[in-house]
Amino acid sequence: MSKSDFGLIGLAVMGQNLVLNVESRGFTVSVYNRTTSTMEKFIADNPGKKLVGCETLEEFVQSLERPRKVMIMVQAGGPVDKVIESLLPYLEEGDIVIDGGNSLWTDTERRDAWLSEKGLRFIGAGVSGGEEGALKGPSIMPGGPTSTWEVMKPIFESISAKVDGVPCVTHIGEGGAGHFVKMVHNGIEYGDMQLICEAYNIFKAAGFSNEELADIFAEWNEGDLESFLIEITANIFKQKDPETGKDIVDLIVDKAGQKGTGRWTVMGSVEQAVPFSTIAGSVEARIISSMRDQRKAASQIFEGPNNWSFELKGLSKEDLVKKVRNALYASKIVSYAQGLDLIAKVGKDKGWSLDLGAIARIWRGGCIIRARFLNRITEAYEENPNLVNLMLAPFFTEILNKGQQDWREVVSIAALNGIPVPSFGGSLSYYDAYRAERLPANLLQAQRDFFGAHTYERIDKPEGEFFHTEDWPDLIK
Structure with missing residues (x-):
């Protein structure tokens, strides 16, 4: 009886979609889930596919071709360790364990050392793209030994997103490099989302309708700001609530959730003494949003500007849109500059020999922060592999110089009208501090x-x- 090419443990939606992705590329996949009924339903829902359902871990491991390739898709932290411990009695020397969750990179380093002592190989692979990316093609950031990457390369390249025919996966580096880069990717994602939200907040205060906002973001998505997040934002403003007929965005409670990767990134920046104002501001904004009861009480106590009606003071809506667009673009450059600075700093300290251009290249498709903008980042590091700061690349320097006055005016308008812009403002402060001779x-x-x-x-x-x-x-x- 032939054995499976690949195995996956953890059949939540991400795990199921990854399995279907791998199977669709011609591989036979064994699956295991702690709750057997979940596994049985998944197999039943996908008849005719090259899937092998296993009721026990021993059966699961024995169903795999050697060296066994076992991917774990469970909650980060203790659950990953428990799954690995339960696998150990059945694995043999040279088998490969892959953690595809959002694990803290230092945990990945620990697990790598732990399994290496037992003659096993370990990969910490960041997987970005959400449920749709897992099914259709994610961006994958694997870390671990180069020899292990070579074994996994055919599968990872086949299931990853493709941009211009190039797979959105590359070997990031040794040890915890993959999960570290995925962590910073998520921090940059926090920054991107917050910058978009700050632009939205300014426009709403200025009296723009959701219909107007949908058009603005759709237009932005046709130019240099083209990205997955800008695209979905335009669509969000068009969505109606089937129950009330109102715009769904206006019915959603203003409390943001987070799973921790943004906080980890900020904590890492503090430990490494890397300025991180844009992303730190975005994490703080989520935290303050969660303090909704306190904010509601404080709104009745503290005074704000007298001109809350938002007088544009001679600015047309078209002028405001242009200025906010330039402020968003400039702040986005700063956010990526700070994130890549942290990646470069830790990569150098750990001896990972990270290729920042290649990292930006694999973010172009599949992942949440995919954007046209990333092509320019790749080009910048290809032209100058020793680039000290992304802002110093001529393409980005020109954008910052041209947009800096609009950027200042947007931050000023926000401050004068009592609109919090921690990431716009933090980005501008970083820019001004970086360019200050004294x-x-x-x-x-x-x-x-x-x-x-x-x-x-x-x-x-x-x-x-x-x-x-x-x-x-x-x-x-």
Whole structure:
């Protein structure tokens, strides 16, 4: 009896769709689920397909061709460890375990070391694209040994999304590199979504109808801002509620959920001392949105601008749309610059030899942040592999320089009208700080030396030489 090419554990919707994707590429797939009835229903719902349903893990493992390729699609954290532990009695040297969930990359590093000691191979593979991407072709970010990637390459390339015939998958790097890059991808996704929401909030305050917003975002999707998120936003504004006939977007409670990858990314940026204002602002915005009861109470206490009616002060709607579009584009550049900076920093520290251009290339299709914009990022790193910051690539520098005045006006308009724009504003502050020849950190260093004798450098002395002022005024009376 022939054996299966691939096995998957965890038949929630993502797992089921990945199985159907793999099977559709000509592979035979074995499946296992802790709840047997879920597995049986899945097999029954897909008659005639090359699927092998297994009731026990031993039966599941024995059904696979060696080296066995077992993908786990369960909740991140403890459940992944439990599945691996339950597999160990049945696996043999050289077998491959793949974690396709949103695991914390440091957990992936730990699991890689754990399984390597047992003669097994482990891949932490970030999979982006949601349920539809899993079925039709996701973006896949696998980490682990190069030799293991070569074994998995035919399957991963066949099931991934394709852009211009190029698979949206590449070997990211050793150890936890794949899950780390997927984590930052999700942080960038947080930033993209928040920037779109801030543009929406400004337009709503200015009196735009949902019909107008649908047209604006649809038009943006025809140009440089073309992306999956811009496209679905245009469609969201068109959706009616079948029960009331009202626009569904206006009926949704303004409390955002999150699964943790955005927070992990921000925490990683703090640990690595990488500025992360755009994405940090987006995570904070989700947190504040969840404080809905407090916000409702505070709205009755705290005062805001007197001109909440949003006077455009001579701006036409067309002018405002242009300015917000430029602010969104510029902020998006900053968000990606910060995310790629974090990837580069950790990649260098870990010795992963990450290819930022290749990473941007596999994000062009399948994943949530897929966008035309990513072609330009790939080109920027192909032209200059040692690019220090994405903003310094000539294409992006030109956009920032041309759009910076509109960007400032949008942030100013928002502030004057009491509209929170943490990611627009944080992006602009980062841009201004990055281009500043001199920042007020000289005063900060003086303060640190005053109260803690932390020393400072001087502009009139050689770099790396430190000084301390002994005779700061004594304030202790």
